[in-house]
Amino acid sequence: xxxxxxxxxxxxxxxxxxxxxxxxxxxxxxxxxxxxxxxxxxxxxxxxxxxxxxxxxxxxxxxxxxxxxxxxxxxxxxxxxxxxxxxxxxxxxxxxxxxxxxxxxxxxxxxxxxxxxxxxxxxxxxxxxxxxxxxxxxxxxxxxxxxxxxxxxxxxxxxxxxxxxxxxxxxxxxxxxx
Numbered sequence: 001x002x003x004x005x006x007x008x009x010x011x012x013x014x015x016x017x018x019x020x021x022x023x024x025x026x027x028x029x030x031x032x033x034x035x036x037x038x039x040x041x042x043x044x045x046x047x048x049x050x051x052x053x054x055x056x057x058x059x060x061x062x063x064x065x066x067x068x069x070x071x072x073x074x075x076x077x078x079x080x081x082x083x084x085x086x087x088x089x090x091x092x093x094x095x096x097x098x099x100x101x102x103x104x105x106x107x108x109x110x111x112x113x114x115x116x117x118x119x120x121x122x123x124x125x126x127x128x129x130x131x132x133x134x135x136x137x138x139x140x141x142x143x144x145x146x147x148x149x150x151x152x153x154x155x156x157x158x159x160x161x162x163x164x165x166x167x168x169x170x171x172x173x174x175x176x177x178x
Contacts, residue, residue: 010100015057015070020048022059022067026087032149033123034087035156036074058108060088060101068094069129071105073113080116084109086129099131103173106133110166118161123147123154136169137161 015023024047031038037047051072060069069088086105088098109118120130120137123146128134137159146156 009063010060010097012058012060012071012101012105015059015072019057019059019067019070020051023051023057023070023072024048026070026089029090030087032147033126034085035121035123035147036085055082055113058105060098060105062093062097069098069101071109073109080114081119082109082113082115082117083119083121086120088127088129090127095127095129098129102129102131103133103170106130106161106166107170110163110170114163116163118166120159120161121156122159123149123156125149125152125154132173133161133169136165 024044027034027037027047028042031042037050040046040050055073057070057072059067060071062068068091069086072085074083074085084106086098086102088094106118109115119140130137138161139157140160141158143156143158145153147154
């Protein structure tokens with residue numbers, strides 16, 4: 001597949017401990033954008049310990065079966081909130097695959113953990129990985145000039161998706177796909 005072709009088959013599966021090398025590689029390739037994992041440095045044992053605190057995760061694979069993105073549900077709580085970490089390898093192909101998989105991953109999060117509010121944090125120049133569901137998220141907090149990345153201070157925005165917005169959109173989307 002060339003870098004300009006649209007992936008036709010993108011799949012995801014639940015993450016397992018065997019995925020730690022890929023997740024570590026992904027964190028180091030998008031550093032410092034995956035701020036939760038890279039803010040304290042990239043020393044492998046401390047990152048692996050941090051990854052152990054994650055409620056659940058998924059690995060996105062392209063049509064060749066190669067891992068290209070990772071979604072982790074962090075800070076899932078009984079209060080009905082969750083925090084989704086979602087990053088792809090920094091290539092157009094991986095980012096397209098991640099965007100295609102995003103609505104299905106979001107559906108799995110809402111079905112499995114039933115959050116009232118799901119948060120995603122992004123820097124202003126991060127690639128758009130939320131696919132067709134991106135418009136459902138609304139900005140909750142903007143931290144101006146949060147971090148120096150590649151010589152430019154970037155804002156960091158916390159986006160939120162509520163269950164009240166998710167479920168009607170998901171049901172409409174499911175009806176269209178049927």
